[in-house]
Amino acid sequence: MFDGRLVRDGAVVLAVGSHEPDARELDSVLMGRATVVVESRATALREAGDVVMAIHEGSLDPDDLVTLADPTGSRGDIPAGRPLVVKTCGMGWQDLVVAVAAHRRKERAPAERS
Secondary structure, three states, rough: OHHHHOOOOOOEEEEOOOOOOOOHHHHEHHHHHOOEEEOOHOOOOOOHHHHHHHHHHOOOHHHEEOOOHHHHHOOOOOOOOOEEEEOOOOOOHHHHHHHHHHHHHHHHHHHHOO
């Protein structure tokens, strides 16, 4: 774990190393200031210690979680001015989807700065 205050706005953090409710890779500071993408709310609330602990500590609201399905819907406008944390508990194909989304976000970033 590292100090979440050190992560710059616009960074993408892929947290795939732990998936137990009492283990974490990321602190509540980062989880509270980031847009947090998960596979499913139910899975994250049950298995993702990064999410579970941040909610328990009051840094993250479960209603603010964005699921992998959300980016294609109304909640998919992910702001570029804050870190993006992708917390997965599942399968490799999901990580590929996230990598593509991060790449597309990076391609859009210069246009958004203009």
